[in-house]
Amino acid sequence: MPFQLHRRKALQWFLMLLAAVMLSACGFHMRGPAQLPFKTIYLGFSGNSSLGTELKRYIRASGVEVTDQATEAEAVMQVLANTTEKKILTLNSNGQVREYSLYQRFSFQVKDQAGKVTIAPIQIVLKRDVTYDPNQELAKQAEEVLLYRDxxxxxxxxxLRRLSATKTNVDETVEE
Structure with a gap:
């Protein structure tokens, strides 16, 4: 019996090692910072926007400078809309809410220094469903906040993916 237990453990270790080798051989690697096609960008967010702050942090991590003036930037991101919404999804037989749908809608466009649109207006809509229980009001409010953060x-x-997929004049210019 102890020999079979030892053999089973050795087989488990071998399978884990084999899985690790297979994962490393498939080309899997962690996503690095975004490769943005411009060196400076102006973001059209208000100063106290948590979304703007998080986006600035990721853009700076990719090596792009975020400027305070639109005239100094190679790319200007214009925020067209940024709204959150909470809709009733289902009701129980007593007419009480059982589920909500949380929405976040964001639309933007990007222009270059000359004012030419490099990214046409895009709308991104995110949705999360959350159950509701009136007996757990505080917990459900906290869950809603966490879902909006997510x-x-x-x-x-x-x-970032949309910005990095953009082709600008910076990529297309060839030095002579």
Whole structure:
């Protein structure tokens, strides 16, 4: 019996090692900072925007300078709309709310220094469903706050992906 137990453990270790080797051989690697096609950007957020602060942090981490003046930037991001919404999803037989849908809608466009639109207006809509229990009011409020924070982080990643997929004149110019 002890020999079979030892053999089983050795087989488990071998399978874990094999899985690690297979994962490393498949080309998997962690996502690095975004590769943005411009060196400076102006973000059209208000000074106290948590979304703007988080986006600035990620953009700076990718090596791009975030300027305070639109005239100094190669790219200007204009925020067209940023709204959150809470809609009733389902009701129980007594007409009380059982589930909500939380929405975050964000739309923006990006222009270059000359005012030419490099990214046409884009709208990103995020949705999360949350159950509701009137007996756990404080816990459900905290869950809602956490879901909105998660939606904000997801929104920042989607904005970064769209910005990094942009082709600007900076990429297309060839020095002679």
């Amino acid at each position: 939606m904000q982080s997801d929104l920042v990643q989607q904005i």
